[in-house]
Each structure stands twice: as structure tokens, then as C-alpha cells.
Amino acid sequence: MEVHVILIVLLTIFAVLAVELRDLLKAILAFTGVNIVLSAIFYLLGAPYLAVFQLLIYAGAVTVLFLAALHAGEERGE
Numbered sequence: 001m002e003v004h005v006i007l008i009v010l011l012t013i014f015a016v017l018a019v020e021l022r023d024l025l026k027a028i029l030a031f032t033g034v035n036i037v038l039s040a041i042f043y044l045l046g047a048p049y050l051a052v053f054q055l056l057i058y059a060g061a062v063t064v065l066f067l068a069a070l071h072a073g074e075e076r077g078e
Contacts, residue, residue: 004044011037028066035059 018030035058043051
């Protein structure tokens with residue numbers, strides 16, 4: 001029970017940071033933290049396939065796409 005509360009608090013902190021941070025790189029890293037913690041919550045709730053999907057797609061692929069878009073925008077000077 002205590003682990004669930006700790007994970008929910010971490011999830012909330014990372015979510016607020018992802019929305020409120022002005023630095024895009026730090027916001028992307030906070031978004032990744034949200035997805036990793038959410039994956040851990042799914043696993044603890046008994047949904048291991050959903051946890052793996054969350055890690056692969058959202059914490060992996062979507063984060064890489066965000067980082068690539070951020071890098072491409074910096075190259076053009078925007």
C-alpha cells in the first residue's frame with residue numbers, strides 16, 4: 001500500500017513538472033518520468049503487458065520523437 005502512495009506522489013510531481021517547466025529538455029525528461037512511474041503502477045496492478053507497452057511506446061518512442069523535434073528546432077535557430 002505504501003508503494004502505491006509513493007508512486008502516485010511521484011507521478012503527480014513529474015506530471016506537474018512536465019507541464020510547468022520552461023526548459024523543453026527538462027520537460028521532456030519529466031514526461032519520461034511520468035511514463036516510467038505509470039508503467040510501474042500498471043505492473044503493480046497486475047497488467048504486465050500494458051506496463052511493457054507503456055515503457056516501449058510512450059517512455060521510449062514518443063520521448064525519442066520529442067527529443068528529435070527539439071534537436072531539429074535548435075538546428076534551424078528557432
